[in-house]
Amino acid sequence: MARNRFDIDENLESPFNIKHFKRALVYIKRQQKPMIIALILSALSAGIALSAPLIMQHVVDVTIPEKDKSGLIFWSLLMLATIVVSVILATIRSRMMTRVGQDIIFDIRTDLFKHLQELPFQYYDDRPQGKILIRVVNYVNSVSDVLSNGIINFILEILNLLFIAIFMFAVDVRLSLVILAGLPVFVCVIMLLKTRQRRAWQAVSNKSSNLNAYLQESISGIRVTQIFTREQHNEGLFTRLATNFRTEWMRTMYLNFLIPFSVDNLATIVTTAIYFVGLLALGPEEITFGVILAMSSYAARFWQPILNISNLYNSFINAVAYLERIFETLDEPVTVSDVPHAKELPPIQGHITFDDVTFAYDPGHNILENLSFHVKAGESVALVGPTGAGKTTVVNLISRFYNITGGQIRIDGHDIGDAKLKSLRSQMGIMLQDSFIFSGTIMDNIRYGRLDATDEEVVAAAKIVCADDFIREFEHGYMTEVNERGSKLSQGQRQLISFARTLLADPRILILDEATSSIDAQTERLLQKGLNELLKGRTSFIIAHRLSTVKNCDKIMYVADKGVAESGSHDELIARRGRYYKLYSAQKMEAL
Template sequence: MRGPGMKHLAGEKARDFKGTMGKLAGYLSRFKVGIILVVIFAVGSAAFSIVGPKILGQATQAIFEGLVSKITGGAGIDFGRVAQILLFLLAIYGVSSLFSFVQGFIMSGVSQKVSYRLRRDISQKINRLPMKYFDTKTHGEVLSRVTNDIDTLSQSLNQSMTQIITSITTVIGVLIMMFSISWLMTIVALLILPLSMLLISRIVKRSQKYFKAQQEYLGHVNGQVEEVYGGHSIVKAFNNEQRVTDEFNHLNDTLYNSAWKSQFLSGLMQPMMQFIGNIGYVAVSILGGVLAIRGTINVGEIQSFIQYVRSFNQPISQGAQVVNMLQSTAAAAERVFEFLDEPEEDQTVPNPVSIEGLSGRVSFEHVRFGYNPDKIIVKDFSCEVEPGQKVAIVGPTGAGKTTMVKLLMRFYDVTSGTIRVDGHDIRDFNRSELRELFGMVLQDTWLFNGTIMENIRYGRLDATDEQVMAAAKAAHADRFIRTLPDGYQMVLNEEASNVSQGQKQLLTIARAILADPKILILDEATSSVDTRTELRIQRAMDNLMRGRTSFVIAHRLSTIRDADLILVMRDGDIVEQGRHEELLERGGFYAELYNSQFDS
């Protein structure tokens, strides 16, 4: 059940970290006003916070001098001055907190707008992707880009950007303040940096591949769960519960191992940075004591410097966390942009042919096609269909019948040859306008979660309730609809399992009738209904097809005896064509197929 995405290895690294982050930066540029405000308020918050220890040191020095004065018979501590310093310090920290709140508020808005736009872009992208993409990807793999990857990107972006700005500002500001107190103590504090950077780089190098694998296998797990849930009844019918459970366990174990390793390695950074920071803290404390004894620095400055060392180590430790988050950001962003960069169908063409006034003449001229270029399945398909004709396409499974319909609708483009509508190459139409010519009823019914009225109206969104009901009557669906609870307002569930398969087919036929297309495509349209219902549908279809070009793909050859033209396909080629009686008289492949359906 696993899709092609399973070929990726659990240890695969992000292919282009710098390129992905560059694309993300370009994407963020449209929010530059908000980001500039975030930078300003984050810098302001950090700057006010940095000044705090210096002022607190003044309060400490005032208390120390007061105690010394009292011991020597002086006036003692000047509590008025201390209170004044502390009130000023409180105001500074208050402004810092306010700035931090504002930048957090703005950054949350920016990150959510990024998520909103990315989800919107992916949603629009899905409609521009060729069918080939969805034939090679599981539903869960695609959905994971919209949910898990964008959620990861939003959360890490919200946290990492603010921390990057705050950390850089804090490091620069603290360094300035530390040098202003003692250059010698600052040099000692800085000696820990090379060791810190070495450890961080080694951990990041090891953990990046696991972050990438974690995001990738999260998509695979989603795909497998979605697939098994959708086919739950089939899994149980064939007693395959153990196999799908084993497959899930395999994917889940891979996800667990990747997530565990990535989180473990990234979790090592914080305690390591704290340990190294504590070594520097001890060294600075010893040196400060020596300098204080020599009289080159006072007690308040030592207290301020020790706080700055703490403040200096904190952004470095946060930097390790930011690197961790940036890895998650890069892994998620790479998958999102990878999806957005997928090759698209050409939606429009220069000077497109108008669909107005077309009569519905269709011609296939030496059409060749293969889903893979090295495996051609339609080798040489040619035929002429006049306006209003009913054309039946028959043949054994795998002969290429449904493939011809996909080519006609331009779900795929021909490898060579031409398909024309009223003499115009279908590649000269805009895809969306070309598809307005067609109405389709497939053997795989598709209905969405909504009322029956809404599902039928999907064929023509501006149709009135009366027109919807008229279409339902023409499709012989009105009678059973009125017997259902709430009638036309009955809500179909997600899988439309609260109506029978035959009833679902009737609803899709009603939808096609409502669309009132120039060309009809009926692919096994009656394959899921009983014989009595099939006869009713056939009469409705005869009325619907009158005056319209119709392509009918059917395995029940008895349903297409009145076709104006029957195309008999085998191995991608038309081996016979003609009317029902003519083909039976020839005694060829069609006669063999027809008679085999009535052999006892």
Template structure:
């Protein structure tokens, strides 16, 4: 149950927002404001369609009372033609209202998807790391699709039905107020029933949205980790865990469908009762000579037409609960505050030499739990700074602060004397490059992935960067060379090949500050030599921060900082730290110490 806690948090968050249905609805409507012209046309078509709902039964009653009873065939034919024309106009208006609203909706959804994607790109790394990728994808795809279904289809039907109700009620009261009141006598019961089903549907559809997020998160994680799952014989366990989440989503959808499917028969029962009431009262009044037969027939038509839009409104409203629950999740994401953002007076960082200073820096994800404590360092331009220490000591967190993925809790970080909080993030990161242990390659060609470091680079510059990174030779051996598709996350290439491409990408970017985060870990010795040679080229003339568990990669560093429990416990160069016989020497000896018996056998 790896994601159960997270899914519960999402459900609880939506439970808090359950009272904001009106605000969510208004916010969705406001999103249509840029397309008000198209929406206005759709609204006019809705009014025309609603008017035809009130005119039809009136023409039928007129035909019965005056032209059939009076045997007036010419006027009967004209009335029949008018009735047919009314239905055609209503059909065309309904067709065009759906088309125009769909047009506006698709434009709105394109804007909404872009806004969500831009938000995800700009979110603090702390927030992104706390969420499952599948859940974010669910908001971007499933939730927006639910909004699409509601606005493009359900909303127009609801508005059309509402205006049709108004038109029908006006026509009924103009025709006979007594019959109108009798026809509307079941409305209070109908509203109570609608409220009851809406409440049930709201809860049911909110659960479907959270469970599909759970399914998406589980699916994304397990597909990404299928190699590990197979290696550890976890496939059956994973299938069982996925089946549990899938079953939860299935049950949630079954419950939601049970609510919506029960509503239709309930409305049909009310409609039948109301029709019988109108027929009985109308028949009595007609027998007593107080009402014409045509008026009775018209009212029966009105009652049937009256319940049709009521059923539509109510059914669409229950379906709208799915859209509101989805919209809550999307708006929650869009409203997520950015804790790391440029100051109002932030300046662009000029071309830097590369001096980096940490001045008493402390940091914690939570205020009362510090990960880094009083870190101070001074890296001169062009120096290589190695950060070593046990796993979880805070090395990668320190680098995250330098790139301003996180904000320092206290102290300051300066680049060429500029406090990072006083410069724009774009100008800072544009002068930094990073090569990680598991480099991320995007779907596309090798050429595209190297050019990601500098999009304006020419093909010749890309090839030159690959040559500097020792990647050119293996690329040339591939069937399509630089146009070889790397697959999702670079899956068509080996770990070492992906690493070399990442280094080529960094070479092309030509950063002033370079970060190597475990860049030679998980690599075989032969490939490591190639990568190390490429890194030596990359390190020249740049201020570099190297994180490595393989201490052989940090022997030539200008400064070695040993971090333990969030503090710098040793600093110096490789030889001096070995002589101190402290933590660095202990870590080094663990890797390179050879027991005497092994040495003897080797001899």
């Protein structure tokens, strides 16, 4: 999936590629047993239904002229039985295929979600979330029916055509040829419209994807929108995207309606031709009225499968385009993963070494170059410096959220690139800058990273970070339900809950990225007391712009110029009167 924005169409103009459909057969094969049963039921239902015109012909040509009342009752009941049995078989088949379609959706969507969970941060950095979501939801929904009912219906329609042709020619060869005479005209119509139809549906998908991406972005940023009174401007953007979608949809519907319009007219013309040829050209001496009635019924039935096959063909082509996007997501490489023969990282003490580390988010634009430093187990390290210098990057590399470009990072002498990710991250407690709260109870959110934690352990972690008091003020305490992203909580409350979640994991390495940025000064002082106890015996990295919160750290590293410009304790750096001294002095002056 290429980098994109909500106002840029995805490139869906790709030729029909059968390999994507073949790949989808993996999901179809899992459902082959019910699909075969459904196909048999469909064939039986179609075959029984096709006997109705023959019954009607016999009744008109034989039973009624002979005034056979008992025969009329018999044939009427037989026709009713064919209708009932056909409907019952079709209903059973429909229910089976509904389940098959949902099972296929479940399998594809589960594989997508599992893969998305494994993709690195880099994948999400430059991609609209809405355009990722539409692949998991809309595109999967679009292909499921084609992969289940579509295949069954395609085979069934072919069989229908074959059965109808057999029945038609069995009744009358000459009128059958009249019906087939309209087929070349229909083929010409399909050939003229099929490419335009496919492109039109792809354009609809593009505009739907753009609209979905902007809608998701707007909902996520609604507070910022209202703060800056951007409602009217954003409404204009949404209206433009919605208008583009509506325009493409209407154009597509216009093209779609041309095919049934053509079929209806051709069917009418052919039916008229049947009556003309049968009654006028050949005459009642050669063809009975019952035969004409049966053939007109078969003519109507004959064109419907052809219409369905043409629609299925377009659906298959569109589905392949969707499948390509789905498989493109599934094929997105998991660049940060366990290497072959990766080893479990044993219980760590917390010695961390950066050895000549270089890293770039984009090739050729290094954020860090030849960075080397060593942190002893149990040391607390503060990372300070200007915005964008690479402080968060350093802690992200320790957690191996990104692969380094060069050099080596070791924990207790073990290269983290050779360690299994789960064994590495399970021994780290990380509180990122964005305090994300999941929908559920406060208890569930704190327990998120350690599902086996007891309620008492959850409460103990909350007390350490000074979250217990405000949690108990809620009517339901720890069982209070919170919305996605914690919209009912203040920013400070969200950070304290995230802090408790991180501390509950009891990590050997603790990473706090602006952990106290939204906490008031009084709460921060209380929190610091608990943290001082918690940090004992753990290696910790603390990123903070307020230098007063990190002055007691064992080591302070000033990150700048793609590396560590200065390193030492607070007193050592102040005595050095370098960059840290200037930054600290400036903040001290601002506080006065």
